[in-house]
Amino acid sequence: MIDATTPLMRRVRHFWPVVNLVIGLLIITAIVVALDDRILARTLTEGLIRVVIVVALYMFIGNSGIMSFGHIGFMMIGAYATGWQTCCPYTREMFMPGLPGYLLDNSHHFVLAIFLAGLLSAFVAFIAGIALMRLSGIAASIGTFAFLMIIYSVYLRWSTWTSGASSVIGLPQTTTPWVAYCYAVVTILAAFLYSRSKFGLALRASRDDEVAAKAAGVNVIGQRLLAFVISGFFCGMAGGLFGHFLGMLTVDTFFLNLTLITLAMLVIGGMQSLSGAVVGVVVLTVVIDLLKNLESGMFGDDGFVLPTSSTWVVVGVVMMLIIIFRRSGITRNAELYWPFKSDISAEGALKRQS
Numbered sequence: 093m094i095d096a097t098t099p100l101m102r103r104v105r106h107f108w109p110v111v112n113l114v115i116g117l118l119i120i121t122a123i124v125v126a127l128d129d130r131i132l133a134r135t136l137t138e139g140l141i142r143v144v145i146v147v148a149l150y151m152f153i154g155n156s157g158i159m160s161f162g163h164i165g166f167m168m169i170g171a172y173a174t175g176w177q178t179c180c181p182y183t184r185e186m187f188m189p190g191l192p193g194y195l196l197d198n199s200h201h202f203v204l205a206i207f208l209a210g211l212l213s214a215f216v217a218f219i220a221g222i223a224l225m226r227l228s229g230i231a232a233s234i235g236t237f238a239f240l241m242i243i244y245s246v247y248l249r250w251s252t253w254t255s256g257a258s259s260v261i262g263l264p265q266t267t268t269p270w271v272a273y274c275y276a277v278v279t280i281l282a283a284f285l286y287s288r289s290k291f292g293l294a295l296r297a298s299r300d301d302e303v304a305a306k307a308a309g310v311n312v313i314g315q316r317l318l319a320f321v322i323s324g325f326f327c328g329m330a331g332g333l334f335g336h337f338l339g340m341l342t343v344d345t346f347f348l349n350l351t352l353i354t355l356a357m358l359v360i361g362g363m364q365s366l367s368g369a370v371v372g373v374v375v376l377t378v379v380i381d382l383l384k385n386l387e388s389g390m391f392g393d394d395g396f397v398l399p400t401s402s403t404w405v406v407v408g409v410v411m412m413l414i415i416i417f418r419r420s421g422i423t424r425n426a427e428l429y430w431p432f433k434s435d436i437s438a439e440g441a442l443k444r445q446s
Contacts, residue, residue, distance in 0.1 A: 101432075109427035110284045113370050115131075121273045133269055139377040140272035141333050143370055144279045146357045147348075148326035150369040151283050152319045153358065155292055157299035158228070160320075161325045161351055162220075162236030165243035166213040168346035170328025171335040172247065172254055173209035173284075178202060178336070180262030187260045190252025202266045206275075213328025217321045225316040228302070240351065248343045260341040267337035273418035275333055279326050283366050286322060295319055315335070330408050356411050362421025367428040375422065380407065 117140070124136045125137040149163055176191055185196050202207070224235045246255045254260070286292050295315040298305035306312055335341050353376075361372020383403040414421060 094395040095155060104366070105429060105432045106288075107284075108429055108432055109367055110281060112428045113367060116374075117273060117276060117370070119270050125269055132416055133203035133376065135270045135381050137269050139268060139336055140269065140276045140352060140374060141267070141330055141337060142357065143373045144272075144330040144333065146275075146361075146369045146373050147279045147283045147366065148323045148330060149354060149358050150363065150366060151286055151326070152316075154324040154364045154366075154369070155287060155295045155299065155319055156191050156316050158236075158316070159233045159355075160236040161233060161334040161355070162224075162239035162243075163323060164242045164346050164354070166217060166245055167331035167334065168247055168343065169216055170206070170209040170213045170331030171346060172260075172331075173212045173328070173369045174205045174332030174335055175260055175263055175341050176253075177205035177208065178264060179260060180342075184261060187255050187262075188253050188256075190250075190272055200263065201443060202336060204327050205228070206336075209332045210325040210329040213331070214321050214325035217269075217324025218317070219315045221320040221324075225313050225320060240347075244343065244347055251303050254341075254343065257343065259374070261339070262340065263335050263339050265339045266335060267333045272333060275329065279329075280366065282322070282371065283369075286319075287366060291315060291318055316429065353407070355443065356407060359413060360421055362423040364420070364425035365423050365427050368421045368423040371422055371428075374439045376407065379410070383407075 121140070122138060124132050145163075145167065149160065152158070152163070153160055176188065178196050180187065181199050184191065188196075220239050224232060224239065227235050247254060250256070251258075288390075293303070294310045295318075297308070298310055298312040298315060302312060331346065334345075338345070357372040357376045358369055359372070360376055361370070362368025380403055383398060383406055386398045387400060387402060416425070
């Protein structure tokens with residue numbers, strides 16, 4: 093184990109969790125791309141998009157301590173906002189006749205479209221957050237779920253802009269493994285910088301003791317709102333990535349199933365650490381893919397075959413076991429500093445040096 097007692101090594105250690113995560117995902121991506129397996133590549137791409145979603149959830153949930161059930165609503169906003177700018181230029185008027193003339197007649201580049209979609213999601217998060225962030229605990233969680241239901245209902249019935257219950261097809265499938273990896277790295281870096289900033293520290297102070305934080309001058313509502321807007325921005329971008337991964341948009345895609353699986357990934361990994369968010373995605377993606385293969389008979393008809401829908405039963409059981417026996421998740425809400433010493437060891441060493 094490396095002892096981070098010199099100023100240079102302390103600085104290196106400060107950023108080491110990000111280095112670990114970025115290099116780990118890089119190795120996984122490079123291996124899968126080199127194998128040139130289309131099915132494996134799709135699983136990887138979807139997993140990297142989920143990294144963006146779950147890390148965005150960590151920005152708010154992990155730092156504020158408020159469980160949010162509404163962030164997939166921002167994904168829906170981002171996905172459709174990207175589709176309005178890139179989808180099917182020759183049939184856009186047929187799917188979404190209510191769009192303004194500029195959007196009907198013009199298309200934006202994939203990267204610009206995703207950025208603008210993220211900004212729209214952030215704006216909606218700001219408007220919704222003004223009311224929601226005044227709530228705490230269970231009330232705030234219920235409020236975010238109500239927000240998801242409102243967004244779902246609006247988009248389901250806004251047929252002239254979203255095609256309603258029908259699918260919008262024709263989105264260019266530009267979300268490749270490397271594109272998804274780049275967005276995952278950007279999101280991880282943003283989450284790390286936010287969590288280590290004075291804003292992240294203030295929000296975590298309110299999470300640990302709201303009364304003491306207010307007494308120390310922390311604007312709790314303002315800090316929650318800031319985290320809510322930032323996480324909404326990245327969820328909006330994730331929605332754009334997901335739409336361009338599927339090549340189509342359906343309102344039902346961005347509802348309870350995606351909400352529950354992303355929250356499960358965050359809880360299983362460790363919701364109060366960035367490393368936990370990424371580890372939870374990787375572990376659960378591998379487990380889900382393996383179980384789905386067992387359901388489809390990957391070892392042949394004579395091999396072991398799981399009953400249909402067993403995947404979600406197993407995921408539910410795993411989540412229950414984590415909550416019962418290891419509430420802090422796989423990473424115990426700690427960052428991955430290996431090969432440096434753990435947080436406690438390093439801090440003790442620094443105190444001895446001082």
